[in-house]
Amino acid sequence: xxxxxxxxxxxxxxxxxxxxxxxxAVWTFGSLGAATSASATPLLLARVExxxxxxxxxxxxxxxxxxxxxxxxxxxxxxxxxxSPLGRPVDVERAAARVELAGTQAWAFLVASTTSGTRRWAxxxxxxxxxxxxxxxxxxxxxxGAGDLVGT
Amino acid sequence: xxxPSRRTALVVSGLTLGVVATGCGxxxxxxxxxxxxxxxxxxxxxLGEARTDLVxxxxxxxxxxRAHPSLRPRLVGLQRTHRDQLSVLDPEGRTGPAEGPEVPAxxxxxxxxxxxxxxxxxxxxxxxxxxxxSGPLARALAASAAGVAQQLALLEEER
Numbered sequence: 001x002x003x004x005x006x007x008x009x010x011x012x013x014x015x016x017x018x019x020x021x022x023x024x025a026v027w028t029f030g031s032l033g034a035a036t037s038a039s040a041t042p043l044l045l046a047r048v049e050x051x052x053x054x055x056x057x058x059x060x061x062x063x064x065x066x067x068x069x070x071x072x073x074x075x076x077x078x079x080x081x082x083x084s085p086l087g088r089p090v091d092v093e094r095a096a097a098r099v100e101l102a103g104t105q106a107w108a109f110l111v112a113s114t115t116s117g118t119r120r121w122a123x124x125x126x127x128x129x130x131x132x133x134x135x136x137x138x139x140x141x142x143x144x145g146a147g148d149l150v151g152t
Numbered sequence: 153x154x155x156p157s158r159r160t161a162l163v164v165s166g167l168t169l170g171v172v173a174t175g176c177g178x179x180x181x182x183x184x185x186x187x188x189x190x191x192x193x194x195x196x197x198x199l200g201e202a203r204t205d206l207v208x209x210x211x212x213x214x215x216x217x218r219a220h221p222s223l224r225p226r227l228v229g230l231q232r233t234h235r236d237q238l239s240v241l242d243p244e245g246r247t248g249p250a251e252g253p254e255v256p257a258x259x260x261x262x263x264x265x266x267x268x269x270x271x272x273x274x275x276x277x278x279x280x281x282x283x284x285x286s287g288p289l290a291r292a293l294a295a296s297a298a299g300v301a302q303q304l305a306l307l308e309e310e311r
Contacts, residue, residue, distance in 0.1 A: 104298065111294045112287035120282045123294035127274070130298035131305045140229060140302040142236035146295035149240045 012071045014113030015062055018122075021106040022059040023076035028083060028099050029055055035086040044089050048096060051132055055103075058125060065118065093136045100133035101144070108145030195289055198280045202293060203238070203247040209273050209300075210234040211250035216266050220259040226310060227266065230303045237296045267307060274300050 029052035036045045066073040083095035107129060110122040130144035142150055213231045217224045238245075256262045277297035284290040 108291050108295050111281060112291035119290060123278045123281050123297065126294050127298045127301040130302045134302045134305055140306060142233045142299045143240065143292065143295035144298040144302060146291055149292060150236055
């Protein structure tokens, strides 16, 4: 599926890097969900939960792809730095936007590092994360995940 | 469109040569193009098509904003997005201007026409990204698709 014409070690390395990012995203969105009030901000909580579910799905698929390549998938860390502060809904949104923007860079890297079906998946996720980032209040970008190419 | 810098010109030539450094955090190494040899021809063709479509999309957005002042604020983000994307993918402005696009007489229809064209552009950019031999070009095209998707989401939010 992935790696047609690309050294499998390079593909595996890219998948491992993105898996590490997804581990952090799952953990962070879990924290954001815990910091969000279901009664006061139900819509925000629903968006956070949707993002958490999406990141879990991506994490699991990356894990499976690495096993298919005969690689031991990188595990999650025991803990990650909690975004701070998280006292207000706007803090949660800001932290969520940062996670999604970090994701766009990781998945754009995966686009560049893979081919065919895996690249198509990565491009799709890149779009999803870019849209999710603006939904959480991030500024739109002409090339999400590849901002290094703009204005240089 | 702002004048391209020397580095931008180097970047765009690098897109089809597979030499642009991309990364996923610190220590990432630039992914090469596919191993086993490759030709620049297919990627040059593909990049040309992407440029043509982006120029056409920008022309339609500009025409819609000209014809319908009420759409100007809503479409300014798309206009900037395409302008910036072209500054990366076509820094020397090699692509000729698009033919004058037809804009529906009523603003809501004009907006729908723009949205349809942009949705099609997203699909095509992703398709080209998947087809690209060069990893860096694939990244630039997929990122462009994501940038348009963001603008479409913002337009949808405003409805």
